[in-house]
Amino acid sequence: MKHTKNWMRAAVAFTVMAGTVAFLTLAPSRQMKKVYGSDHREAPTVDGLPEGDITDLYSFTDPNDSTRVVFIVNVNPFAQAAEGGSYAFSPEMLYQFKIDNTGDAREDQVIQIVFDQPGQGQTASVYGPAVPTTTGARNTLVTSAPTATGKFGTVFGSASAVQAYVGLRDDPFVFDFAQFTRILNGSQDLFRAVGPFRGRPVRADGTSGVDTFAGFNVTSIAVSVPKAMLRGSTSKINVWATVSKLVPTRHGQNTYDQFERMGQQAIATVFVPAAQRDAFNFAIPENDVAAYSSLIPDALTTTDNDGTGNTTAGRAALLQAEGVAALPNGAPLLLGTNFGNTSKDLLRIALLPDVQRLDLDIPYGTLAIGQFGLQNGRPLDYSTIDVPFQLIRQLADVQFPSGVTGGGTATGRAALNCTAFPQCQDRRVLVVLQGTQFIKPDNTIVNYLDGNDYPFLATFPYIPAPHPLPGAAGTIDYPTQQ
DSSP states (O other): OHHHHHHHHTOOOOOOOOOSSOOOOOOOOSSOOOOOOOOTTOSHHHHTOGGGOOOEEEEEEOTTOTTEEEEEEEEEEEEOGGGGGGOOOOTTEEEEEEEESSSSSSOSEEEEEEESSSSTTOEEEEEEEEOOSSOSSEEEOOSSOOSEEEETTEEEEOTTSOEEEEEEEEOOOOOOHHHHHHHHHTSOOOSBOBTTBOOBOOOTTSOOOOOTTTTOEEEEEEEEEEGGGTOOSSSEEEEEEEEEEEEEEETTEEEEEEEEEEOSTTHHHHHSOGGGHHHHHHSOGGGHHHHHGGGSOOBOOSSOSSSSOOSHHHHHHHHHHTTTTSTTTSOOOSSOSSOOOOOTTHHHHHHSSOOEEEETTSOTTOOOTTSSSSSSSBOTTSOTTHHHHHHHHHHBOEEOOTTSTTOSOOTTOOOEEOOSTTTOSSTHHHHTTTSSOOOSOGGGTTOSOOOOSSOOOSSTTOSOOOOOSTTSTTOOOOOOOO
């Protein structure tokens, strides 16, 4: 019983966010390999509006031109390759990248994309970067002329100014979402079976996980612009994407109401209760700290917060003692054993407002995890799930049963609840215990870049080509379930 209690006290809350306190530098990769994503079908309204359901947002320095930045937003989750010709963008929606360059989480620049008709015969018009006509959740088109115009499925615009792509692409989301769901509903306990805990067995190739999203497509908007168009007084910008629905014409100008947004990966999916997700998507980043801070758990610090040794060092020692800080039962500790933190609000500061923080002066390939947010923007080849698992299991406060590290009084703590051992009231605790989904072979777990079912492109728009009709060359079979 004591051994199993140790397992439980080693866990922390699932957040699917990148490291909030370490500064991690990775060498630039010559080939984009893979990314993990976040927000497929996460709220009632977008479930019924797939053309506006944002699956992922990416922002990164162009790997071929350090003077440019690339933004990518994907919609239409779970697009079947067999029905590839049926997916497009909605002419009734306004798609936007919003950029704050003054640090107040209010957009100072916008890139707006609209479409002229339904179906893949549509033409896209890109406006901006430009100062928005209106800010917030209700927007109108900027008054300037389009900066690029082109057909679905093509790269268009100017390689020296605004360049864009709109069309069908491979879904770069990699996540064992099926097993994640089983852990949350209690039919499984971990991503990989260990001791008394249920999970997937190890295959001959050294993997356990199954990429639930392999073989699916999305519709993608990619825009590349000179960084000079976006800079404010510093090199740091905040980025988020929104989709808004056309409302009746007002004063001769089309107006659009926001119903979907995304900044950092999986914030709404993980932290916002299902009943509040529409409200979250309708909201704006500048109000996030006031509205949603209570949903984020405290971070562990170097000070014992409950008299049981519940510190960052205590958590690291516990993970090591239970074997989940080393393969094959878990990923190595990313923060090490002597990591120091003095603020219990560290996770809230990193997560809210829900925007991607991008330093335009940091080279492509430098993740800068936790330097000023979750990571530097969101590159396409970054392990957006596994790295957060490895970090958050060391940082998020969890209340465990009495007598276990973290098992002190809950008074004054914003901790996840795992007092009903062995199940845990909050099953997210078990999701991050091992620090990985084991989708990659064990000998590559420590690599913070990941492989995709299709390779990323070496040139703009970088996101892979779409999956072909089933049976055609390049067909990817759905991974074998266990």
